[in-house]
């Protein structure tokens with residue numbers, strides 16, 4: 191049952207088609223991440239849902255209430271939607287308490303208590319209530335922005351790249367904290383990000399947009415291991431993509447014969463393996479053998495360049511693997527493949 195329903199939403203800026211008939215369903219109490227390259231239309235979609243931008247055509251419904259029907263739209267402040275943007279946009283001249291209370295009615299009897307409860311929810315000390323935003327760290331300011339948006343008890347929370355101004359460690363920490371806060375508050379949320387790892391770890395549904403079109407949506411595991419096409423595969427993470435000949439549920443490739451996730455397909459195709467599916471092993475007679483040409487250590491992983499020994503014309507294979515005892519450059523190895531190779535479709539949208 192869809193809580194937020196977007197149907198055939200289109201938007202043009204002069205000759206630019208920012209959104210081209212995008213449809214998306216979001217379940218209540220779920221977390222959706224909209225991911226895509228820069229300029230793909232993610233923020234435009236979020237801004238139309240929020241009511242900051244009119245649509246050319248299409249509809250948006252929230253809990254069966256029509257918010258957008260072509261150019262007709264319910265005003266943003268009547269939608270019951272909260273939004274947290276990249277910079278948080280706190281009012282610099284107001285205290286933290288007043289920033290959070292901004293959305294609450296002035297005569298609300300338990301106003302102070304609501305503010306204190308929200309401070310507790312976002313994990314900030316009450317002693318910070320009298321400070322101004324510039325006296326807080328970037329991560330703390332983003333928490334306050336979230337508390338301010340939560341104060342209005344929104345039906346839906348929109349998060350527009352809310353972690354992108356934070357540095358890596360804090361980003362991860364904030365992502366976990368926000369996921370937990372939204373879960374505790376039971377609020378349906380939609381996150382826009384161009385960071386695929388962020389999308390995969392935040393959401394229970396990932397929607398991938400390219401050139402204004404929805405290319406794929408599914409669980410993080412579905413879109414990562416079974417991407418719709420080559421571009422999507424490469425966008426969502428590191429990928430080993432190989433030409434293959436399909437037959438009866440197997441793919442014959444330069445690296446060997448693997449089971450595929452599409453029994454019915456046959457003929458020439460490209461298959462995808464994620465680096466996590468590949469491990470190095472001792473060379474096996476009768477199986478393709480490889481030589482390690484370069485091995486670069488980067489802490490948790492090694493990045494290897496491998497040469498197929500019996501196929502001098504085959505391009506080198508680049509692989510990220512983990513391991514403590516890495517054989518030195520020049521060593522011969524074999525590869526073991528875990529799970530299924532995914533058969534890639536044709537790219538859905540021309541680049």
Ligand SMILES: Nc1ncnc2c1ncn2[C@@H]1O[C@H](COP(=O)(O)OP(=O)(O)OP(=O)(O)O)[C@@H](O)[C@H]1O
Pocket residue numbers: 203206207208226227228229230231232233234235384
């Ligand atoms: N106000 C505007 N006027 C003209 N063109 C716009 C406007 N806003 C967005 N666009 C164009 O619409 C397209 C989609 O932009 P949008 O901001 O939605 O992309 P995005 O996926 O959010 O990108 P980013 O990740 O860089 O923020 C882009 O080609 C952009 O240049």
